[in-house]
Amino acid sequence: MTPTASSTTTSTTTWGYFKWAIIVTVVGLALGAWLGWQSSGTLGGMASVFFICAVLAVLEISLSFDNAIVNANKLKDMTPVWQHRFLTWGIIIAVFGMRVVFPLLIVVIAAKINPVEAVVLAAAKPEEYARIMQEAHLPIAAFGGAFLMMVALKFFFDADKDIHWIGFLERPFKYLASIKGIEVAIVLIVMLIFSSMLDDDKAVSFFFSAIYGLVSFLVVEVLGGLLDASQKTMSAAAKGGLGAFLYLEVLDASFSFDGVIGAFALSQNLFVIAIGLGIGAMYVRSMTIMLVEKGTLAEYRYLEHGAFYAILILSVIMFAQTLVHIPEVVTGLGGAVLIGISFWGSVRFNKSNSE
Structure with a gap:
């Protein structure tokens, strides 16, 4: 009787985590099918848009699973109040801001048109809209690559880090962490x-955009520390939240760059892309909260390491995409494989230490 009750509780809790993600999935896919019917007037067109929305959702989940783990690592030190704010306000910023407003702003700046004209362009001339987005890929990739590389290196160059997954690589990083600014130096060299x-023009654009990404990371780190430090005199419910919230939002934005640009390989319709990536973002948020509340990161000691290795590789891939095209499936599968291996390593460690 007891196992059944426990199983029911676990099942109910899991449903609670993914309830809104599932609801958004149903509504989003239905809306995608409607858009397909409106644009084509055929069942085939409706099925095609429905399928693209589903694929984009899976792509977003695969690309952002490491993001969920990193978010969970930060969230576990935040109060329930700020965890809730991240799940509510954060999802609005992530879904609406990064999947709708951000692509529009790129076109507004690149084409020097107003936001209304950008929306009209997205609806009436999706091919032109996609072309402008693709032309903006280089500075976006440079910015995101620099920011994410700093995120990953900050994890490995930590003098207090005492858990190592790939010891021969990570132990030297721990000892080198005493060198001030070593992460910045590595990113600048790369x-x-x-x-x-x-080429000259592209090199200038790449370098300045990457510098902005590097400076953004440093500013967010400093600002986050100041905000959190200023809250030490506040109530316990407000401590340690605002700075971490800001950090997570910028981190989410960096993770979103690649997915938003890559989505145009599957569809040139802004609204279809927003639906598909929005569905995926809901699952990423749900997974983040589940990882925190279930203590999964503590249970699987190398899972976090796998996520940061995936982030480091993603940052290099974003830089490399300024030179050659790298399919999004490679990016997504690469991160998923690394996290899977780290999970397997964690399970093996747990088994060996329980015997």
Whole structure:
């Protein structure tokens, strides 16, 4: 009788985590099918848009699973109040801001038109809209690559880090962490290497965009520390939340760059892309909260390491995409494989230490 009750509780809790994600999936796919019917007037067109929305959702989940783990690592130190704010306000910023407003702003800036004209362009001339987005890929990839590389290196270059998954790589990083600014130096060297392989105009755009990404990380780190430090005199419910919230939102934005640009390979319709990526973002948020509340990161000790290795590789891929095209499926599967291996390593560790 007891196992059944426990199983029911677990099942109910899991449903609670993914309830809104499932509801958004049903509504989103139905809306996608309606858009397909409106644009084509055929069952085939309706099925095609429905399928694209579903594929985009899966793509977003696969690309952002490491993001969920990193978010969970930050969220576990936040109060329930700020966890809730991240899940509510954060999802509005992630879905509406990054999947709708951000692509529109790129076109507004690149084409020097107003937001209304950008929306009209997205609806009436999706091919032109997609072309402008693709032309903006280089600076976006440079910015996101620099920011994510700093995120990953900050995890590995930590003098207090005492759990190592790939010891022969990670132990030297721990000892080198005492060198001030070593992460910044590494990112700058990588930026110089990639910019040297680009044409002059592209090299300038790449380097300045990457510098902005690097500076953004440093500003968010400093600002986040100041905000959280200023809250030490406040109530317990408000401590340690605002700075971390800001950090997570910028981190989410960096993760979204690649997915938003890559989505145009599957569809040139802004609204279809917003539906598909929005569905995926809901699952990422749900997974983040589940990881925190179930203590999964503590249970699987190498899972976090796998996520940060995936982030490091993703940052290099974003830089490399300024030189050659790398299919999004490679990016998504690469991260998923690394996280899967780290999960398997964690299970093996748990088994060996329980015997």
